[in-house]
Amino acid sequence: MKSSKEFAAWLHDKFKDVPKGVYLTREDITRLSNRQHFSQEFVNDIHYELTLKGMGFVSGYHRDKFYLFQLPDTYWRQQEEAHQENHDANVHMITKQQTS
Numbered sequence: 001m002k003s004s005k006e007f008a009a010w011l012h013d014k015f016k017d018v019p020k021g022v023y024l025t026r027e028d029i030t031r032l033s034n035r036q037h038f039s040q041e042f043v044n045d046i047h048y049e050l051t052l053k054g055m056g057f058v059s060g061y062h063r064d065k066f067y068l069f070q071l072p073d074t075y076w077r078q079q080e081e082a083h084q085e086n087h088d089a090n091v092h093m094i095t096k097q098q099t100s
Helices: 004-015 026-032 040-051
Strands: 022-025 055-059 065-070
Touching (some): 004 026, 004 040, 026 065, 040 055
Antiparallel strands (some): 022 065
16 A cells, blocks of 8 residues: 555656646546545645645546646736736726716
8 A cells, every 4th residue: 555645646746747647537546546445635736745845736526537737836916918817997086976
């Protein structure tokens, strides 16, 4: 039985050069980690270990697929101007209307 740290190291070594990432099924994880069962805590521990290496590991909604991906290193505000929202667009000065 592999620990979450060992399994995370194996995943990192195997898939660190796959830019788009991969997904694994529950059966894949059970077989590859040599475990009969695994919990969400095991998945969280794998994610933690992988974030230290620049990768993420999360489960899908039904927990039937688990996604391994490269963590981005670009802060969202450093993207091109076209991809940024203008936060001032919805801010309008309140002016007092003059009554006659």
